[in-house]
Amino acid sequence: MRVTVETALQHGLTADEYARIEAALQRTPTIEELGVFSVMWSEHCSYKSSRAYLRGLPTSGPRVLQGPGENAGALDVGDGLAVVFKIESHNHPSFVEPFQGAATGVGGILRDIFTMGARPIANLNSLRFGGVAHPRTPYLVRGVVAGIGSYGNCIGVATVGGEVAFDPGYDHNILVNAFTLGVVASDRIFRARAEGVGNPVMYVGSKTGKDGIHGASLLASAEFDADSESKRPTVQVGDPFTEKLLLEACLELMSPAYSDHLVGIQDMGAAGLTSSSVEMAGRAGSGIDLDLSLVPLREQGMTPYDILLSESQERMLLVVHQGSEEVVRDLFAKWDLDAAVIGHVTDTGRLRATWEGRQVVDMPIAPLTDGAPVYHRPAVEPSADEGARLVLRELTEPRDYGQVLLQLLESPNLSSREWVYRQYDTYVGGNTVVRPGSDAAVVRLDGTQKAVAMTLDCNSRLCLLDPYVGTVSAVAEAARNLAASGAEPIGVTNCLNFGSPEKPEVMWQFQQAIAGLRDACLAFGTPVVSGNVSFYNETEGQSIPPTPVIGMVGLLEDVNHHVTQWFKGEGDAIVLLGRNREELGGSEYLAVVHHQVRGTLPWIDLDIERRLIRSVLQAAREGLLRSAHDVAEGGLAVALAECCITSEGGPHLGAHIDELEGGIRADALLFGESHGRIIVSVRRRHLTRLREIARREDVVMTTIGEVRGHRLEIGDLVDLPVATVRERWRGALERTLAGSPRE
Amino acid sequence: MKWGVITFPGSNDDVQAAYVLEQLLGETVVRLWHKDTQLDGLDCVLLPGGFSYGDYLRCGAMARFSPIMRAVSEFAAAGRVVVGICNGFQILCEAGLLPGALVRNRGLSFLCERVHVRVEDAETMFSNRCRRGDVLDIPIKHGEGCYIADEDTIRGLEAKRQIVLRYADAEGRVTQEANPNGSCGGIAGIRNARGNVFGMMPHPEHACERLVGGEDGRKIFLSVIAAGGVVADPIASKVVSGP
Numbered sequence: 001m002r003v004t005v006e007t008a009l010q011h012g013l014t015a016d017e018y019a020r021i022e023a024a025l026q027r028t029p030t031i032e033e034l035g036v037f038s039v040m041w042s043e044h045c046s047y048k049s050s051r052a053y054l055r056g057l058p059t060s061g062p063r064v065l066q067g068p069g070e071n072a073g074a075l076d077v078g079d080g081l082a083v084v085f086k087i088e089s090h091n092h093p094s095f096v097e098p099f100q101g102a103a104t105g106v107g108g109i110l111r112d113i114f115t116m117g118a119r120p121i122a123n124l125n126s127l128r129f130g131g132v133a134h135p136r137t138p139y140l141v142r143g144v145v146a147g148i149g150s151y152g153n154c155i156g157v158a159t160v161g162g163e164v165a166f167d168p169g170y171d172h173n174i175l176v177n178a179f180t181l182g183v184v185a186s187d188r189i190f191r192a193r194a195e196g197v198g199n200p201v202m203y204v205g206s207k208t209g210k211d212g213i214h215g216a217s218l219l220a221s222a223e224f225d226a227d228s229e230s231k232r233p234t235v236q237v238g239d240p241f242t243e244k245l246l247l248e249a250c251l252e253l254m255s256p257a258y259s260d261h262l263v264g265i266q267d268m269g270a271a272g273l274t275s276s277s278v279e280m281a282g283r284a285g286s287g288i289d290l291d292l293s294l295v296p297l298r299e300q301g302m303t304p305y306d307i308l309l310s311e312s313q314e315r316m317l318l319v320v321h322q323g324s325e326e327v328v329r330d331l332f333a334k335w336d337l338d339a340a341v342i343g344h345v346t347d348t349g350r351l352r353a354t355w356e357g358r359q360v361v362d363m364p365i366a367p368l369t370d371g372a373p374v375y376h377r378p379a380v381e382p383s384a385d386e387g388a389r390l391v392l393r394e395l396t397e398p399r400d401y402g403q404v405l406l407q408l409l410e411s412p413n414l415s416s417r418e419w420v421y422r423q424y425d426t427y428v429g430g431n432t433v434v435r436p437g438s439d440a441a442v443v444r445l446d447g448t449q450k451a452v453a454m455t456l457d458c459n460s461r462l463c464l465l466d467p468y469v470g471t472v473s474a475v476a477e478a479a480r481n482l483a484a485s486g487a488e489p490i491g492v493t494n495c496l497n498f499g500s501p502e503k504p505e506v507m508w509q510f511q512q513a514i515a516g517l518r519d520a521c522l523a524f525g526t527p528v529v530s531g532n533v534s535f536y537n538e539t540e541g542q543s544i545p546p547t548p549v550i551g552m553v554g555l556l557e558d559v560n561h562h563v564t565q566w567f568k569g570e571g572d573a574i575v576l577l578g579r580n581r582e583e584l585g586g587s588e589y590l591a592v593v594h595h596q597v598r599g600t601l602p603w604i605d606l607d608i609e610r611r612l613i614r615s616v617l618q619a620a621r622e623g624l625l626r627s628a629h630d631v632a633e634g635g636l637a638v639a640l641a642e643c644c645i646t647s648e649g650g651p652h653l654g655a656h657i658d659e660l661e662g663g664i665r666a667d668a669l670l671f672g673e674s675h676g677r678i679i680v681s682v683r684r685r686h687l688t689r690l691r692e693i694a695r696r697e698d699v700v701m702t703t704i705g706e707v708r709g710h711r712l713e714i715g716d717l718v719d720l721p722v723a724t725v726r727e728r729w730r731g732a733l734e735r736t737l738a739g740s741p742r743e
Numbered sequence: 744m745k746w747g748v749i750t751f752p753g754s755n756d757d758v759q760a761a762y763v764l765e766q767l768l769g770e771t772v773v774r775l776w777h778k779d780t781q782l783d784g785l786d787c788v789l790l791p792g793g794f795s796y797g798d799y800l801r802c803g804a805m806a807r808f809s810p811i812m813r814a815v816s817e818f819a820a821a822g823r824v825v826v827g828i829c830n831g832f833q834i835l836c837e838a839g840l841l842p843g844a845l846v847r848n849r850g851l852s853f854l855c856e857r858v859h860v861r862v863e864d865a866e867t868m869f870s871n872r873c874r875r876g877d878v879l880d881i882p883i884k885h886g887e888g889c890y891i892a893d894e895d896t897i898r899g900l901e902a903k904r905q906i907v908l909r910y911a912d913a914e915g916r917v918t919q920e921a922n923p924n925g926s927c928g929g930i931a932g933i934r935n936a937r938g939n940v941f942g943m944m945p946h947p948e949h950a951c952e953r954l955v956g957g958e959d960g961r962k963i964f965l966s967v968i969a970a971g972g973v974v975a976d977p978i979a980s981k982v983v984s985g986p
Contacts, residue, residue, distance in 0.1 A: 149853050153884070154794040156755025241753050241797025336752065423853045425884045427949040427956060428792075430759040444955065559954065649857060649880070 001031045011038035011214075017373060024367040032353065032360040035309050036368065039214070039271035040278060043535050046372040049501035050533040053514045061527040063490055065186060069283075071112040071266065073529025075491045076186050077555055079448045084118035084189070085181040087126070087456070087495040087551045089534035093235040094176040098143025103151040103238035105178045107313050110157065111267035114247050115316065117190040117254040118182030121429055122443045123152045124162040125178045126456040126495070126549045130171030132412045137166070138737045140174055147238075148178070149423040154240035155247065158432050159424035161441035162456050166412040169460070172539035177495040177532075179456060179551045183445060190254055192266035194280035194288055194319045194345045199263055201277070201288060201343040202325065204332050205246045205315035209298035212236035212272070212311025242314040242337075249335040250316060258331060261324035268315040274308045276317040277343075278351055282369035290343035292355040304355035319345060379511045380504035388465065390585050390599030397667050401717040404593055405637050406728050408671065411592045414634050415732035416646075437646050438564045439630050440485040440554065451559035453487030456551050459633065462586045462601055464545040467509040469601045471516030471548045476609045476675055477632055478552035479524050483613040484628035484678055486563040486620035487554025489524055492517075494531040494550055499543025501535045509546040517548060523606035524613075526552065561620050565629035566647035567655065572626050572707040573684050574643075574655055578612055578677030579700045580636065582664040588633045589671035604675045608699075612676050615697040622693075624686045631677035637670035637714060639679055644712050645726035652722050657705035657714045666717055681707055744770050744968055747785040749815075749831075751777045751806045756792035756828065760948045764789075767951050768964055777809040787824040787967060788815055790831025792884075792946060802845060802887045803833035812838055824868065824967060825940045829885055832932075832942030841935055841942050842900070843892030848885070849925025855884040857957075858923055860931045860945055861911035864904050867934055868970035869941045872962045878915045879908075879959040881945040883923060888944040890926040890933075900933060908932035908943055 001007075008018035011034060021029055021037050029037065039045055047054065059067040065082050066074035072086035090105025106123060113120045125148055130137045141164075152159040157180070194201065212235065253262055264284070266276045273295070281288045292304045298312070320328050325341055332339035346352075351368070353361035398404045408414050421436035433451055434442035440455040457478040463470030479489045494517060499506040521528055537544045556562055567574075584590050585599025619625050631639040645652055660669060682690055687703065694701035713719045746764050750757045757774070764770040773785065777795075782788060795806035806812070812834075819825045819840050827835040835841045848854055859880055862873040873879070892900070900906050909929040912921040917929045924944075932943030947960030 146852070153853060153855075153886075154753070154797060156793060239797070241794060241799070244753055244755070244794075244797075422856050425853075425855050427855065427882050427884055427946065428755055428759070430762060430949060430955060432956075433954055 003029055003031055003034050007034060011035065012042060013038050017041060020373065025363060030360055032305050032308055033363050035305050036274050036361060036363065039274055039309060040368040041372050045271050045275055047533055048373045049375050049377050049535060050510065051374050052376055053511060056514065057518050057528045058521050059527050059529065061525065064527050064529055065189060067527065067529050068531060070191055071115045073491065073493060074116065074189055075529060075553070077450060079450065080186055081445060081448065082184050082186040082189060083181055083452055083553060084113050084116045084184055085179065085493055085551070085553055086112050086530035087177055087179040087493045087549065088112070088532045089495050089497060090176045090178060091174065091497065091534055091537055094144055095174050097235040098140045099147040100237050101235050102144040102147035102176050104236045104313055105176050106148055106151040107238045107240065107243050108269045109178045109180045110155065110243065111269060113180045113182035114250055115190070115192065115265055115267045116184060117188050118184035119251060120157045120180050120182040121431060122181045122441065122454060123157050123159040123179065124441065124454055124456050125176065126162050126458065127164045128170045128175035128460065128547060129166050130174065131168035132166050132736050134168065134171045141737060144176055145420050145423055151238055151240045153425040155244045156428045158426050158429045160426055160432055160443060161436045161454060164417055164420055165460065167460060167545065169545040172542065173537045173544050175497050175537070175547055177549050179493065181452065181454060181553065188254070190262065190265055192280050193264040193284040194286050195263055195284045196345055197347045198322055199319050199345045200322060200325055200341045201290065201345065202318040202320055202328060202339055203295055203315065203342045204318060204337055204339045206239065206242050206312055207296040207298035207338060208307055208310045208315070209312045210302060210306055210310060213306060213309045236311050236313050238313055245335040245337055246314050246316065249332050249337055253328065253331055261320050261327055263319040263321060265316060265318050268317055270311065272309060272311045273317065278365055278368050280317065280319065281351065281365050287346035287348035287350045287365060288343055289346050290353040292353050294340055294342040296338045296340055304353065304360045308353065377501050377507045378504045379507035381508050382505045388598045392584065392665065395594060397665060398593065401666065401670060402720050405641060405718055406725065408588060408592055408634050408638055409641060409725065409729040410732040411588070412733065412736055413588060414638060416730045417733065418730060419734040433559060433562055434485060434564055437648065438485065439481040440487065442485055442487070442556065442562045444559050449558050451556040451562060453482050453485045453554040453556060455481040456549055457481065458547055458549040460545040460547040461591065461597055463513065463547060465586050466601050467512035467546045468516040469604060471513040472520045472604055473601065473675060474548060474550045475517065475520035475524065476604060476606065477630065478550045479609065479613055480630040480678060482552060482554030483616045484563060484565065484630045485554070486561045487556045488617055489526045489552055489554045491553050492521055492526045492528045492550060494528060494548060495534065496531065497534045497537050497544065497547040497549065499538040503543065506543055513546055513548040520606060523610060561623070563620050563625045563628045565643060566627055567643050567653040567681050567707045568626040570653060570707055571684065572681040573687055573703050574657065574705045574707060575680050575682060575690065576677060576702045576704045577615065577680060577694060577699050580661050580664065580669055581672065581674040582668040583672045583674045584668050587635065587671060587673045589635065589667065602674045608676045611697040612678060612699050615693050615699045616678055616680070618693050619680065619690055622689070624682050624690055625680050626683065627681045629679045631679060633673060635671040635673050637718060640714065641712055641725050643679060644722045645729055652726055653707050654709040654711045654722050655705055655713065656708040659702060659704045660715055670714065670717060744786045744971065745773065745784060746770055747773045747775045747782055747788045749775045749777060749788065749790050749811055751793065751795035751809055753795045753797055754791050754793035756946065756948060760789055760791045763948045763951045763964065768968065770968065775811060777811050779811050780814050782814045782818045787826060788818055790827040790834050792829035792831060795830055795834065801837065802830060803837035806834045807838040816840060819940050822937065822939055826967065827942040828946055828948065829944055832944055833887065835940060835942045840940050841933060842896050843890055845887050846889050846891055847887050848889050853886040854923055855882065856923065857882050858945060859911050859913050859921065860908040861915045861917060863906045863909055867907055867938060869934060869963060869966050870907050871969055872966040876915055878911060878913060879962065880957050881947055881950045881960050882956055883945045885944055888926065889924045890930040892927060897927060903936050905933050905936060906930055907934055907941065
């Protein structure tokens with residue numbers, strides 16, 4: 001097949017990019033070479049529109065063992081251990097085929113973690129669906145949740161947390177972001193480098209089929225249109241059982257008994273064999289020769305083009321020492337897995353591939369990696385929308401606040417997620433200390449006193465109104481969630497989901513979000529060690545709301561200092577740390593009750609957040625906190641209700657709140673989403689000590705009431721039986737999804 | 744006691760079971776690979792939870808053909824103790840070592856949650872550390888945990904006191920609401936007629952520490968340990984016919 005500029009355009013490349021390819025090769029590429037360029041230069045693999053901005057993020061710190069650039073980031077947590085974590089998107093595949101799309105999203109991020117030698121111990125995921133009234137939403141929710149569950153449950157990694165949100169802005173482009181954290185001895189982190197001329201390149205895992213060809217370039221790096229359904233064949237199919245075998249076999253290979261045989265290892269994810277070999281050689285400054293005829297194949301009639309670009313799952317590429325081939329082959333045979341030598345490392349700086357004796361690829365590696373295009377795309381702030389102003393006095397205050405509270409707790413974004421997470425194995429591994437449903441998941445680190453806490457956060461409504469403040473808010477909320485769980489924030493990963501970077505307004509949103517991420521991470525001292533950018537989340541010209549999902553990891557030096565959000569004991573004092581403000585902009589209340597998405601976002605002061613977090617952590621370490629809960633979506637009233645109702649096994653205790661600051665509107669007091677607030681409960685005798693801690697950090701502290709009985713009473717505004725509140729909140733999501741038309 | 748914990752390809756609670764027995768209960772554990780064929784010197788063999796062979800066919804349907812299963816059958820026939828948890832229970836049913844079958848949950852979804860089970864009989868080697876009517880708080884996590892069997896089999900299970908655990912509410916009432924998966928009669932755990940083979944869907948190995956999952960699951964393991972791996976139940980041991 002003769003390659004022309006038209007062929008390049010069909011591959012998602014531009015005419016300019018094609019000209020660059022011809023210049024780099026100084027000839028017309030073969031179809032295989034064009035295929036390789038198209039995936040390596042895809043937005044998904046090359047970060048060509050985002051790379052220039054990402055350079056500004058803080059990525060270093062005393063705990064950082066591995067920052068961005070490898071399969072995942074790694075932080076030192078002491079006791080000779082490191083945690084390895086990353087989040088990745090699988091948005092388009094999950095919209096086209098929700099079950100397999102979500103399942104393989106989980107499979108992909110798991111491989112990124114165990115590629116580094118870490119045993120995965122926790123999965124979290126951040127899911128965004130369209131409005132609950134959209135006819136496709138229930139089908140997508142069921143498929144995605146079942147897909148995540150099927151993969152994680154089968155491979156035996158606990159799914160311990162995450163978030164689920166609904167917004168019509170995602171009607172035609174849902175978001176599925178999967179996070180995994182693993183643990184490894186800090187001196188045994190493996191990296192993806194093809195070093196040592198003559199060393200064999202080995203292929204292990206599933207056989208290669210025709211699935212997922214051009215998943216990265218055509219599915220992940222282009223916007224949707226009416227034909228997107230026809231892209232279903234580009235979605236990979238997951239086999240968690242094979243991945244479980246691959247996981248165990250790879251970790252055995254990386255154990256001290258075998259690891260001397262291994263030079264480098266990388267999973268074959270997006271862009272399959274192509275990206276794994278190119279990236280491994282690129283990092284080492286070496287070259288790779290491959291004989292594609294040696295690749296284990298699942299089906300007949302595959303061309304070298306197919307073999308290079310297949311995104312078949314559950315495969316890894318290894319570079320081993322010469323003479324180690326037999327040992328490695330035997331080890332994988334024990335796990336009933338294929339292992340084949342398919343090439344070797346060279347010093348040519350080139351990727352060369354033959355097939356049936358014919359040279360099909362012979363190209364320099366540098367233009368594929370460091371030499372990939374970098375775009376400084378124009379960013380333009382959209383003109384201010386006068387309609388976005390919120391005038392509080394024009395907003396009618398509700399008469400029955402109890403009913404409004406119930407309405408909020410039943411709304412799609414605030415109702416219980418139990419229906420979702422009960423489909424996930426949260427126990428496997430035996431270390432899940434705090435299961436889904438509290439502020440953050442807490443998982444014990446085997447063989448130590450320590451635990452890690454993890455949370456994923458983003459409020460895309462805030463990011464739509466103001467991407468800078470919205471992103472800062474997401475980072476702050478994540479940090480508060482960790483602190484309320486007793487964990488000190490130590491690092492960040494992020495999944496930046498945006499529309500088309502070719503639109504200046506989207507690029508502006510992106511630029512603002514990156515600036516917010518940078519400023520907030522600097523303030524909290526939490527380096528960004530890994531991440532993922534997902535552009536082109538749009539359908540027929542309509543972009544999703546900007547959605548920078550923040551994954552934050554925290555450390556508990558002593559697992560016994562973990563704290564959960566629900567009230568524990570009758571008579572405990574309920575304390576609000578932080579200040580209530582008259583702020584309703586961008587709130588859930590405004591959206592659910594008044595059907596408005598507008599207003600100035602709540603004010604945020606990172607110094608106050610930092611001091612709040614320090615004081616909560618100090619109180620947690622001293623064992624003062626019976627419960628702690630961040631005030632976020634739905635405001636103070638929803639947070640208080642959650643403290644009463646979210647315990648899985650009960651008891652579900654009531655609250656009597658009588659000391660609330662006056663001077664602001666009742667709806668803003670109850671439902672405003674001002675930052676910098678955490679509700680804690682403590683034994684009465686510990687109030688004095690808590691006050692000392694708060695005073696030292698200059699944090700406003702108010703004893704607002706006490707844990708009492710079985711009613712939720714907030715001043716003279718709300719008086720509801722806790723059982724009713726829990727019942728309405730608990731089953732709402734299932735009822736809502738059942739009530740919507742099914743596809 | 745000396746326990747053998749089997750790892751099938753796809754087992755994923757094998758590590759946890761071994762951890763509980765060794766680290767928390769001080770037992771001796773031998774890790775067994777599904778291709779092993781020797782069980783000599785063991786007092787009890789445990790088939791753990793997980794997704795053996797991916798369970799893409801019926802759960803446990805492939806694992807029953809693993810090389811080690813012939814040895815497990817002989818071990819059971821010799822009157823030695825065999826415990827299957829979740830996928831292990833499914834494998835024991837598929838292998839014919841326990842009667843009945845485990846099928847898709849009533850609600851068709853995977854379910855992971857804390858449930859209560861009532862001890863139906865405390866005079867078994869799997870429950871002797873409980874009292875009859877005790878309610879244990881132990882998690883389940885399965886997609887195919889709905890126990891079914893024909894009426895004769897169920898009657899036989901009742902008559903021979905083979906039902907060890909039933910799903911119940913916190914007060915010990917066996918009700919439809921307290922039955923998470925639609926199991927026949929709320930059955931959560933059974934033993935064979937001889938009393939030496941036991942399967943349960945809930946995961947006692949995930950309820951052995953206060954910090955993670957609670958401690959009620961210990962009673963199951965402590966019962967087996969107290970019985971010392973010997974069929975002690977005088978009533979059940981009189982029945983020598985198979986499952």
